[in-house]
Amino acid sequence: MFLKDMIKSDPPRLYPGDTLEKAARLFRHAKVDSLPVVDPGNRVIGILTRTNFLDALLEKASLDTPIDSFYNNNAMTVSGSVDYETVKEIVKTSPVGSAPVLDAGGHLAGIFTKADMVLTLLKKSDLLNAQLSAILNAMQNAVVAVDAEKRITLLNSSAEKLLGLKGQDAAGRHYRKILGEIGLEASFLGTAQLGLKHKINGSATIVNILPIISRGTVNGTIVVFQDLTEFEQVARELEIVKNLNQTLDTVLNIIYDGIVVVDGSGIVTLINQVLADYLGVNPGDAVGCYITDILPNSRLHIVAGTGIPELSEIQTIRGKELIVSRLPVIKDGLPTGAVGKVIFPQLAEIKELAAKLNSLQNKIAYYREELRKTGGAKFAAESMIAVSRPMKMILDECRQIAASGSTVLVSGESGTGKELVARAIHNFSPRSNGPFISVNCAAIPENLLESEIFGYAPGAFTGADKNGKPGRFELADGGILFLDEIGDMSLNLQSKLLRVIQEREFVRVGGTRTVHVDVRIIAATNKNLQASMESGDFREDLYYRLNVINIRIPPLRERPEDIEPLARYFVGKFNHILKTAITGISQEAMEVLLKYRWPGNVRELENVIERAANFLREGNIRIQHLPAYMLRAESSRRPGQQENLQYRDRIKQTERDVIISALEKAGGNKTKAARTLNMSRSRLYAKIKELNIPL
Numbered sequence: 110m111f112l113k114d115m116i117k118s119d120p121p122r123l124y125p126g127d128t129l130e131k132a133a134r135l136f137r138h139a140k141v142d143s144l145p146v147v148d149p150g151n152r153v154i155g156i157l158t159r160t161n162f163l164d165a166l167l168e169k170a171s172l173d174t175p176i177d178s179f180y181n182n183n184a185m186t187v188s189g190s191v192d193y194e195t196v197k198e199i200v201k202t203s204p205v206g207s208a209p210v211l212d213a214g215g216h217l218a219g220i221f222t223k224a225d226m227v228l229t230l231l232k233k234s235d236l237l238n239a240q241l242s243a244i245l246n247a248m249q250n251a252v253v254a255v256d257a258e259k260r261i262t263l264l265n266s267s268a269e270k271l272l273g274l275k276g277q278d279a280a281g282r283h284y285r286k287i288l289g290e291i292g293l294e295a296s297f298l299g300t301a302q303l304g305l306k307h308k309i310n311g312s313a314t315i316v317n318i319l320p321i322i323s324r325g326t327v328n329g330t331i332v333v334f335q336d337l338t339e340f341e342q343v344a345r346e347l348e349i350v351k352n353l354n355q356t357l358d359t360v361l362n363i364i365y366d367g368i369v370v371v372d373g374s375g376i377v378t379l380i381n382q383v384l385a386d387y388l389g390v391n392p393g394d395a396v397g398c399y400i401t402d403i404l405p406n407s408r409l410h411i412v413a414g415t416g417i418p419e420l421s422e423i424q425t426i427r428g429k430e431l432i433v434s435r436l437p438v439i440k441d442g443l444p445t446g447a448v449g450k451v452i453f454p455q456l457a458e459i460k461e462l463a464a465k466l467n468s469l470q471n472k473i474a475y476y477r478e479e480l481r482k483t484g485g486a487k488f489a490a491e492s493m494i495a496v497s498r499p500m501k502m503i504l505d506e507c508r509q510i511a512a513s514g515s516t517v518l519v520s521g522e523s524g525t526g527k528e529l530v531a532r533a534i535h536n537f538s539p540r541s542n543g544p545f546i547s548v549n550c551a552a553i554p555e556n557l558l559e560s561e562i563f564g565y566a567p568g569a570f571t572g573a574d575k576n577g578k579p580g581r582f583e584l585a586d587g588g589i590l591f592l593d594e595i596g597d598m599s600l601n602l603q604s605k606l607l608r609v610i611q612e613r614e615f616v617r618v619g620g621t622r623t624v625h626v627d628v629r630i631i632a633a634t635n636k637n638l639q640a641s642m643e644s645g646d647f648r649e650d651l652y653y654r655l656n657v658i659n660i661r662i663p664p665l666r667e668r669p670e671d672i673e674p675l676a677r678y679f680v681g682k683f684n685h686i687l688k689t690a691i692t693g694i695s696q697e698a699m700e701v702l703l704k705y706r707w708p709g710n711v712r713e714l715e716n717v718i719e720r721a722a723n724f725l726r727e728g729n730i731r732i733q734h735l736p737a738y739m740l741r742a743e744s745s746r747r748p749g750q751q752e753n754l755q756y757r758d759r760i761k762q763t764e765r766d767v768i769i770s771a772l773e774k775a776g777g778n779k780t781k782a783a784r785t786l787n788m789s790r791s792r793l794y795a796k797i798k799e800l801n802i803p804l
């Protein structure tokens with residue numbers, strides 16, 4: 110605010126030659142203490158004060174006397190362009206109560222009086238008051254003003270909220286009654302206190318206390334409370350945002366794809382390390398660049414404008430054709446930026462995955478081929494190793510019996526190749542163009558086995574397919590049904606099976622229609638069915654129906670001539686599947702294979718070779734590539750000593766062998782082994798110790 114804004118324009122004035130009467134009338138009407146005297150050009154040449162006028166009257170000058178000898182030629186004038194603060198100083202220090210105000214050209218612009226000043230001050234203080242309360246009420250912090258008498262004079266709205274009371278209810282009350290003991294006393298001595306911690310109305314606050322000092326005296330104090338509850342909330346939110354950012358960073362940097370984000374103007378706001386590395390830029394430097402500065406043929410800024418996604422397109426980046434996707438970021442229905450994704454196919458991890466996939470695909474291809482060979486018109490004789498006499502005989506037998514439709518019972522320990530024999534019969538038989546359907550009677554739960562074998566009619570039971578389902582018998586029509594682990598079939602199912610074998614027809618579970626089938630049955634068992642018959646677990650009539658042709662496959666330990674050719678055959682098979690380059694089996698390793706008892710038979714040998722191939726990948730399989738349990742069994746057998754043993758020792762040796770074999774079959778699980786040996790666990794432990802069996 111300037112002086113010219115505080116004065117009245119067109120002020121009263123006198124000219125040289127004007128009479129005292131004119132002066133009296135102007136004093137009377139304008140209610141001023143002095144009148145400027147101006148020349149015809151409106152320049153101030155003097156001032157006639159009330160005192161000058163009264164002096165003239167005391168000198169008994171008549172009212173028609175000109176003012177010329179009474180006005181003061183040295184008028185103190187002020188410029189209209191001085192600011193408020195200067196005017197204040199002039200008024201405070203000047204002995205005169207009023208002064209003419211000049212415009213920029215030095216002409217009379219008005220008169221400034223102390224009364225004008227007071228009015229202006231009042232106006233100014235009203236304005237300041239309004240501004241102050243607007244500011245105070247807009248503040249987050251609570252502000253309390255206390256006067257020198259220690260009474261509350263003001264609470265802003267945040268303070269009302271914090272203290273839970275209205276400003277007018279607090280005004281005039283001693284601060285202690287409202288704020289409690291918060292260390293205000295020092296401020297009345299002029300000391301400010303900052304950063305005090307106080308709990309007010311249950312809220313943690315930081316308090317700043319500032320004395321109001323004017324002209325050297327403390328006129329009161331201002332207390333500012335910063336509510337930490339909100340502050341802490343903000344801090345928590347910031348922490349959450351920080352954590353989210355860190356998570357985003359981590360996610361962006363562990364994914365294989367390159368990611369870049371731009372804002373609505375195409376400026377990079379985020380880029381992950383993978384893409385930055387590929388582009389040869391530092392992520393920190395790339396942020397803030399225009400997208401085409403780091404990725405010249407980018408279209409991300411265009412997508413950020415159009416809002417139309419561009420998915421799985423080919424883009425050449427740094428000389429390589431890569432698949433990219435550009436997705437707009439939409440906010441309130443409008444595009445505000447875009448995210449670009451670049452897929453890098455050549456990463457090491459992907460290579461590794463691809464290698465695994467490749468190996469699986471090879472495995473599938475191999476098995477498919479094997480399936481084709483064994484299930485196809487021609488049996489691949491080379492996939493069944495039969496070097497030993499008994500196996501050669503079995504293979505011949507398979508050829509001979511293939512033409513008939515008689516039921517076959519194949520028996521032998523688990524893993525000896527019973528299914529392979531069944532497949533050989535199928536492939537040599539006139540049914541080789543028909544299906545070979547296999548059911549493992551032990552693997553399928555008892556309650557499902559019946560419907561699995563015979564199928565079920567529509568709506569046979571809850572949860573069943575509403576169209577019904579054919580069983581394996583129907584599927585095997587014109588071919589062979591291989592019933593593995595027949596010894597585990599329930600007596601109820603055994604009788605149903607017997608009926609089908611006799612009548613060649615059956616009814617689906619829950620159905621009424623009779624189904625006729627032309628199926629040759631080959632059953633297999635690793636159980637002693639004679640014993641099962643004796644114990645009543647297997648129907649005698651069914652046994653004889655199945656046992657029309659009987660093939661017994663000896664365990665591998667009884668035909669050691671097959672071990673070496675089988676082992677070499679499996680080396681070739683796994684080289685093919687696993688893409689390994691195993692060249693053979695060392696002599697020592699082969700000796701271990703030949704001496705081992707093979708409780709799991711050919712399947713176990715196959716697993717041992719697969720395991721070694723996985724470890725080794727190339728070169729010769731050596732002792733260290735064989736499972737440790739085989740070596741322990743080997744060292745525990747001490748070959749050659751058997752013959753010299755006395756009766757007692759022989760018993761012990763046999764006992765030892767039985768326990769070792771049970772442990773091997775149970776995979777080293779002593780509880781399981783004890784169960785098969787029908788002895789308590791503690792007795793097995795004692796025996797292991799007594800017979801010095803290595804674990």
Ligand SMILES: Nc1ncnc2c1ncn2[C@@H]1O[C@H](COP(=O)(O)OP(=O)(O)OP(=O)(O)O)[C@@H](O)[C@H]1O
Pocket residue numbers: 492493494495521522523524525526527528529530593633635675711712715
């Ligand atoms: N003479 C063999 N030549 C080649 N591979 C064989 C031979 N005998 C068995 N195998 C292989 O050993 C594994 C086990 O054979 P198969 O499943 O026929 O045995 P199984 O006696 O029917 O077993 P289980 O009693 O557990 O059903 C199969 O991978 C099979 O290909």
